[in-house]
Amino acid sequence: MKRITPIILTLIVLTAQGASAEADWPQFRGPNRDGISHESGLLQQWPQGGPKLAFQVSGIGGGYSSVSVQNGRVFTMGDIGPDQFVIGLSLDKKRIEWKTRIGPAWTEDGYAGPRGTPTADGELIYAIGTEGDLMALEAATGKVRWKKSLPDDFGGNVMSSWKWAESPLVDGDRLVVTPGAANALMVSLDKATGREVWRTKSGALGPAGRDGAGYSSIVISNGAGVKQYVQMMGRGVVSVRAADGKFLWTYNKVANETANISSPLVMGDYVFAATGYQKGSALVKLARAGDGVFATEQYFLDGKTFQNHHGGMVLVGGHVYAGQGHRMGLPICVELATGRKVWGGDIRNAGKGSAAVAYADSHLIFRYENGLVMLIEATPAGYKEKGQFEIPNGSPLNWPHPAIADGKLFLRDQDRLLVYDIKASGSTKTAEAERR
Numbered sequence: 001m002k003r004i005t006p007i008i009l010t011l012i013v014l015t016a017q018g019a020s021a022e023a024d025w026p027q028f029r030g031p032n033r034d035g036i037s038h039e040s041g042l043l044q045q046w047p048q049g050g051p052k053l054a055f056q057v058s059g060i061g062g063g064y065s066s067v068s069v070q071n072g073r074v075f076t077m078g079d080i081g082p083d084q085f086v087i088g089l090s091l092d093k094k095r096i097e098w099k100t101r102i103g104p105a106w107t108e109d110g111y112a113g114p115r116g117t118p119t120a121d122g123e124l125i126y127a128i129g130t131e132g133d134l135m136a137l138e139a140a141t142g143k144v145r146w147k148k149s150l151p152d153d154f155g156g157n158v159m160s161s162w163k164w165a166e167s168p169l170v171d172g173d174r175l176v177v178t179p180g181a182a183n184a185l186m187v188s189l190d191k192a193t194g195r196e197v198w199r200t201k202s203g204a205l206g207p208a209g210r211d212g213a214g215y216s217s218i219v220i221s222n223g224a225g226v227k228q229y230v231q232m233m234g235r236g237v238v239s240v241r242a243a244d245g246k247f248l249w250t251y252n253k254v255a256n257e258t259a260n261i262s263s264p265l266v267m268g269d270y271v272f273a274a275t276g277y278q279k280g281s282a283l284v285k286l287a288r289a290g291d292g293v294f295a296t297e298q299y300f301l302d303g304k305t306f307q308n309h310h311g312g313m314v315l316v317g318g319h320v321y322a323g324q325g326h327r328m329g330l331p332i333c334v335e336l337a338t339g340r341k342v343w344g345g346d347i348r349n350a351g352k353g354s355a356a357v358a359y360a361d362s363h364l365i366f367r368y369e370n371g372l373v374m375l376i377e378a379t380p381a382g383y384k385e386k387g388q389f390e391i392p393n394g395s396p397l398n399w400p401h402p403a404i405a406d407g408k409l410f411l412r413d414q415d416r417l418l419v420y421d422i423k424a425s426g427s428t429k430t431a432e433a434e435r436r
Contacts, residue, residue: 025405026070028117028167030358033219033263035314037360037404042422043387044363046375050389051420054408055094058416060087062105063113064397067412069405070120073097073139076412077114077127079105084114086127086135088142089417098142102129106163111397113414115165115215121191126175130163132156134177136194146194150213154179154187154199159212159234160259167217169229171242178231180213185247186229186240198245205235206252214260215310221266223286224293230271232260237273237284239293249295251284261310265320271295272336276309276326283339299339306334306345312401314359316378321364322357329355329368333380342380349374350388356401360422367411371398391418 029035043051061078068075074089084106085099106112118127124145128134132150137143150156150164156179158164169176175191185200205211216232220242227242236255239248254260256277264273274281280302284295301307306324313322318336323329324345329352332344353369359378363386366374371394377384391398395414403410407423 023406024070024120025403025410026068026120027170028066028068028119028217029263029312029401030404033169033217034265035312035358035401036316037358039404039407040361041424042361042363042407043375043424044361046387046389050373050387051409051422054419054421056416056418057089057094057096059096060089060412060415060417061085061113062414063115064399065114065412066117066401067403067410067417068118068120068125069403069410071122071139073120074410074417075118075120075125075127075139076417077102077116077118077129078415079107079113081105084129086118086125086137086142088125088139100135100137100142100144102127102135103131103133106130111162115162117167117401119168119170121170124191126168126170126191128164128166128168128177130165132164134168136175136191148189148194150177150179154184155181156184157181157212159210159214160257162215162259164213165215165261166213169218169220171220176218176229178213178218178233180211180233182211185233185238186218186231186245188245200240200245200247203247203250205233205238205250206255208252208257209236209255209260210234210257216261216263219263219266221271221286223266223269223271224288226288226293228293230264230266232262232264232273232275234260236260237264237271239295246292248293249286251282251295251297253297253300254279254282259310262308262312265313265315267315267336270298270336272313272315272320274306274308274313274322276307278303278326279307281306281308283336301334301339305341306332309354310399311354311356314357314364314378316359317380319380321359321378323355323366327354327369329353329366331355331366331376331383335380343382347383349385353397354399356399358402358404360404365402365404365409367398367400367402369398371395371413373402373411
């Protein structure tokens, strides 16, 4: 087992924590796609019964998409009748402003409905429906600017039967998505027009898992001094060079054959990845190899030690926090540098099923499948609950990831969006917000 030196780890942590604070949550898993909010002045202990429900909006349809929040608007997706829609809501008016059809509803099994979250980027938003329809829409009106089809235009396919679930990545003037095809593993498009910039031809991906896109979303790494797009696919973790789409490296050992879902964590020259279905997790280190990059395994943790189904992970202060176990969500803290379990992995609280995890102001928010939402202190010192509540009249599968924006917690539950006030009374941020 290889170790990260304390100096290198400190630099990694300071870099991650030094990211610019954002009041918005413009894409899946927040400003940096890592599940972390940089807001402060939030409740450090939830009152009995949980924080105040500020408001809720119904009519957003069925599905498991989370929400993005930008410039006073909220965006999500939902199945309504025979159709699937991208939906825009106004925070001020607390109502749906527009709905734009992106494709047919998915009604084939008990887990139907969209999974991807729209990405907000100023005047435009971008979304992928379950049939692989990719759209750019006007944020204010929902008018379609351009559209593509991942299967029809790029030969894309998904590793198993649960269809497309990706949340598109905006990077500068580019939009990057994952068709998953051998000749179009990833594709970069001009975000304004949809014009193709480059596509990636696949390299050797390894025997584990299945061909095709997974159910994850791309994250950006600058490991080994090379800007690259890292993605969890059907065959495991894959990376391509951002400049031209050149295939760089892959790590196959964490791939399962059913569904690879959680987005990797990136930090400096390191990438941490985990899947469910008893497969496990691993840390790899990136290094230059000529004009390319290669990845070397630092350690591997089997599924009994640490696996993550679809709730995601966060990295705080050199420690990975997440729900351990396949569809179990047992809180765990793992030291990134060594893979050592610091605490948890066997803590059974009142939450049941998978747990979608986010971080804000020194605390973790665990949103469980059974509708329980918990506040847990993010500390390696031990497991410390700081409050909990149940989503009222919650659906059986509370899967959408939490979103945190401007002192509010956004929880999508099928046809409803519930918005909770998590600002601490008297905080500077609260007073400024109230003056606005």
